[in-house]
Amino acid sequence: MLLNRIFIQLFLLFSLTAFSQSQYKLVEGVKSDKIRFQLVNNVIIIPVNVNGVDLKFLLDTGVNKSIIFNFLKDSDSLKILNAKKIKLKGLGDGEYVEAVRSSHNTFTIGNAINKNQVFFTIYDSNLNFGPKLGLPIDGIIGYDLFKDFIVEVNYSSQYIRLFDPFKYKYKRCAKCDVVNMSLFGNKPYIQGKVEQDSKELPVKLLIDSGSSDAFWLFENKEKGLRINTSFFNDFLGAGLSGSVYGKRSKIQKFSIGKFTFDNPKVAYPDSLLVKNLTIRHDRDGSIGGEVLKRFNCIIDYQNAKITLKKNSLNKLPFNYNKSGLQVENDGVRLIKEIDVNSSGGGLSVVNGRIVRVEAVVGPSEKYIVKPSYSIKIIREGSPGDLAGLRINDVIIYINGRSTHDMTLKELVSYFYKKAGTKLEIKVLRYGFERVFNFELKSPIE
Known part of the structure; x- marks a missing residue:
């Protein structure tokens, strides 16, 4: 959801x-x-x-x-x-x-x-x-x-x-x-x-x-x-x-x-x-x-x-969103991956759109296009708010899993898990990585 x-x-x-x-x-x-x-x-x-x-x-x-x-x-x-x-x-x-x-x-x-x-x-x-x-x-x-x-x-x-x-x-x-x-x-x-x-x-x-x-x-x-x-x-x-x-x-x-x-x-x-x-x-x-x-x-x-x-x-x-975070797909990011057989580019499908990728940086490294997800709204007093997350934080990992290979639906499904579930969220903020931890809590008991 x-x-x-x-x-x-x-x-x-x-x-x-x-x-x-x-x-x-x-x-x-x-x-x-x-x-x-x-x-x-x-x-x-x-x-x-x-x-x-x-x-x-x-x-x-x-x-x-x-x-x-x-x-x-x-x-x-x-x-x-x-x-x-x-x-x-x-x-x-x-x-x-x-x-x-x-x-x-x-x-x-x-x-x-x-x-x-x-x-x-x-x-x-x-x-x-x-x-x-x-x-x-x-x-x-x-x-x-x-x-x-x-x-x-x-x-x-x-x-x-x-x-x-x-x-x-x-x-x-x-x-x-x-x-x-x-x-x-x-x-x-x-x-x-x-x-x-x-x-x-x-x-x-x-x-x-x-x-x-x-x-x-x-x-x-x-x-x-x-x-x-x-x-x-x-x-x-x-x-x-x-x-x-x-x-x-x-x-x-x-x-x-x-x-x-x-x-x-x-x-x-x-x-x-x-x-x-x-x-x-x-x-x-x-x-x-x-x-x-x-x-x-x-x-x-x-x-x-x-x-x-x-x-x-x-x-x-x-069910309710128990994190208080509203997340959106805010475009794409270039992610460096190791590829011994790098061919120098090609086509990538992102959210149903075809994107041409040609950013090769070396014989065994290349940049590929991946979706980017950022926080757009934070409910005041919610677990995400009290943990210190901010609007425009880009979520790059959730519970140790990279969000670059997730759909938005998969990412947000973490916010609807049972109350008491622990989340560890790593974000990019002004180019620096930061980690936040909190437990999900239902807004209505």
């Missing part, structure tokens, strides 16, 4: 007309199509071809418009057709974001093609979510795909399957539960129940596959939604308009359909950031990827329902 929660919700600052001809269709003769995905930090990453360029997109039920982060590609490699400048606003403590609206684009996802896809291009490199996930993210897609298919999301086997809604036939499933959805602003909402102080409270939640958290709840005294007395302040994630902060805690129970979770973790974002969401949609929060991944789902926008079936991930514990 990684640290950062990725979520984006758009409020476009102009009126949009409907493009009825903008539609995904399976190629002739194909009844359904299976597409493999990567599950990273509880969110789904799928391959998408845009105007002939292969990209990686986050599949997000929480967004109603498709986005491309074009700073990840050379300016001339991705064609931006019929461009028009606009501004976007989303969750976060920042301002509006400059973007370009592009139409009449060809998107290909597996055997599904849309020849008139509209997307919004963002050039601000500060909105690069790739370092938080440890792999490049070129864009985000949600409603545009879900509206045209019945979509099976198999979290346990990591694939989606697209079905023609006019040919799909539901199968009997005794272990499944079919739950009604409601669509507002082209986003799916579901009714659930939370239990606090032994009181059962109904809640309306956005189904947000682009959030890696379990649940978000919005404080509401009139509805009885309040923060447990046991909580801690934390960074909740990166939104389109900046960082989102709030509190983390636990609730007694959460129920969706016939399924119930005991003592799940929950996040309460800053009330000022979500004020418009509660007023406009009577929304009480979100259900995110850490819960959704525990089910294999069939998502049916046209009939406004979602089918849930428990999978092998259902019994995973709801």
